[in-house]
Amino acid sequence: MLHCTMGTFTAPLQLGLEDLLGDMQHARRNGDMGRLALLAYCEVRRWARQAGEAELADQSTALITRHPHASRDQFMEQIDGLILALEQAHSRGFGQPSGH
Numbered sequence: 001m002l003h004c005t006m007g008t009f010t011a012p013l014q015l016g017l018e019d020l021l022g023d024m025q026h027a028r029r030n031g032d033m034g035r036l037a038l039l040a041y042c043e044v045r046r047w048a049r050q051a052g053e054a055e056l057a058d059q060s061t062a063l064i065t066r067h068p069h070a071s072r073d074q075f076m077e078q079i080d081g082l083i084l085a086l087e088q089a090h091s092r093g094f095g096q097p098s099g100h
Contacts, residue, residue: 009093
């Protein structure tokens with residue numbers, strides 16, 4: 001299993017996070033809820049587990065499985081929170097803000 005070491009991610013984790021952030025941000029801009037749900041549940045969770053980011057993995061799981069969303073806006077707000085958490089992980093891993 002890959003782990004976060006000294007505040008930096010391995011090259012595959014770095015590239016995976018950048019791709020994931022780009023995919024999430026693109027789907028969010030386009031309002032593609034199905035793609036966002038897929039990315040949040042499958043890809044964010046997988047990446048977070050590999051990176052040792054347990055809280056992020058739990059957040060992505062909860063977003064899809066715990067409670068139904070009252071509205072599209074509520075779902076999108078939670079997606080925005082997940083994207084922000086990914087950007088924060090990016091900053092922790094690279095020591096700089098995301099460029100996406």
